Each structure stands twice: as structure tokens, then as C-alpha cells.
Amino acid sequence: MAEKLNDITRKEALDGLIKSGWSPVDGRDAIQKQFKFKSFVRAFGWMSSVAIIAEKMNHHPEWSNVYATVNVVLTTHDAGGLTDLDVTLARKMDALAQ
Amino acid sequence: MAEKLNDITRKEALDGLIKSGWSPVDGRDAIQKQFKFKSFVRAFGWMSSVAIIAEKMNHHPEWSNVYATVNVVLTTHDAGGLTDLDVTLARKMDALAQ
Numbered sequence: 001m002a003e004k005l006n007d008i009t010r011k012e013a014l015d016g017l018i019k020s021g022w023s024p025v026d027g028r029d030a031i032q033k034q035f036k037f038k039s040f041v042r043a044f045g046w047m048s049s050v051a052i053i054a055e056k057m058n059h060h061p062e063w064s065n066v067y068a069t070v071n072v073v074l075t076t077h078d079a080g081g082l083t084d085l086d087v088t089l090a091r092k093m094d095a096l097a098q
Numbered sequence: 099m100a101e102k103l104n105d106i107t108r109k110e111a112l113d114g115l116i117k118s119g120w121s122p123v124d125g126r127d128a129i130q131k132q133f134k135f136k137s138f139v140r141a142f143g144w145m146s147s148v149a150i151i152a153e154k155m156n157h158h159p160e161w162s163n164v165y166a167t168v169n170v171v172l173t174t175h176d177a178g179g180l181t182d183l184d185v186t187l188a189r190k191m192d193a194l195a196q
Contacts, residue, residue: 040149040152040153040158041153044146044149044153047145048142048146051138051142054138055138055139055142060138060164060165062162062163062164063162063163064160064161064162064163065159065160065161065162066158066160067158
């Protein structure tokens with residue numbers, strides 16, 4: 001099972017993610033980001049790619065979609081907070097959105 | 099452009115949808131439903147089918163997904179409330195979830 005990030009890995013990982021637009025979620029050990037696309041097809045196409053990766057990782061986002069916008073929250077429910085899985089999935093989401 | 103449902107068509111349409119688990123959204127002329135599936139793959143598979151239909155209709159849901167659960171809100175932003183488009187999409191969502 002994934003373990004919560006320790007202080008050192010957390011700072012290192014979060015610094016990078018914050019630069020790419022992720023931010024902490026108030027009141028939860030979680031991160032969030034809003035992704036905007038040019039159309040619904042682009043937005044859902046990205047979600048489809050992420051969904052396949054998430055299923056392979058057995059680690060799934062909380063996300064919502066309205067037309068071309070997708071809001072994502074990542075945390076590891078089993079661990080009660082952020083783990084390596086969230087950092088990995090966040091980076092893959094960013095890479096697929098480029 | 100789609101027009102808001104009049105009182106008669108609204109009652110007729112909503113009665114049927116309420117029987118299948120849809121409910122009005124507080125403070126908005128919109129309807130909502132929670133869909134639960136057996137797995138993330140089933141949930142996202144259903145979303146993918148709905149996404150194609152929504153794009154064909156040029157009418158898109160507000161929806162969020164956490165693992166095997168999908169929460170949907172339907173309204174027609176252009177019309178400022180519920181239209182035939184929402185009723186049609188709601189029925190197609192139900193049919194695809196069976």
C-alpha cells in the first residue's frame with residue numbers, strides 16, 4: 001500500500017507541481033488543478049487517456065467536467081493523504097494535457 | 099435554440115424522470131442523478147458512451163466522477179433552465195446505464 005509522503009519528498013514533489021498549476025486543497029491532504037481545453041471533445045479525450053492510466057495504476061482521480069473544463073482533485077484515500085501515486089498521476093495528467 | 103419546457107411538458111417529462119431516480123436541483127432549474135456502477139471501468143465506459151451522444155446532441159452534462167460513482171446535473175445554459183435537450187439526454191443516460 002502507498003504511504004503518505006514524508007516532509008522531504010512532499011516538499012520536493014509539491015514545489016514542482018505547484019509550478020505547473022496544482023494547489024493544495026483547503027482542509028484535506030490533497031491537491032487540485034483546473035484543466036481547460038479547446039472543446040468538449042478535447043477535454044473528454046484527455047479524460048479518456050487519463051482514465052486508462054488511472055485504471056492501470058489502480059489509482060483514480062476525483063474529477064468533474066463541464067464542457068471544456070475539468071477540475072481534478074488527487075489524494076490517496078487508503079493512506080489518508082498524498083502519496084507518490086498522486087504525484088505520479090498529477091505529472092502524467094500534465095504531460096497528457098500538453 | 100432549445101426553449102424552456104412549458105408547464106405541461108415539464109410535468110409530464112419530470113414525472114417520468116423522477117420515477118427513474120432524477121431529482122430537481124435546489125435553487126436551479128436543473129435535474130440531478132447519481133449513477134453507481136460496479137467498477138471505475140464500468141463508470142467511465144458509461145461516461146464515454148454518454149460523451150459521444152452528448153457531443154452529437156451538442157448538449158453536455160455537468161458531471162463528476164469518483165471511482166465507480168458519477169453525479170450528473172443537466173440543464174440548458176443557453177435557455178437558462180430545463181429544455182427538451184435535458185429530458186432527451188437524461189433518458190439516454192438511463193438507457194445506457196441499464
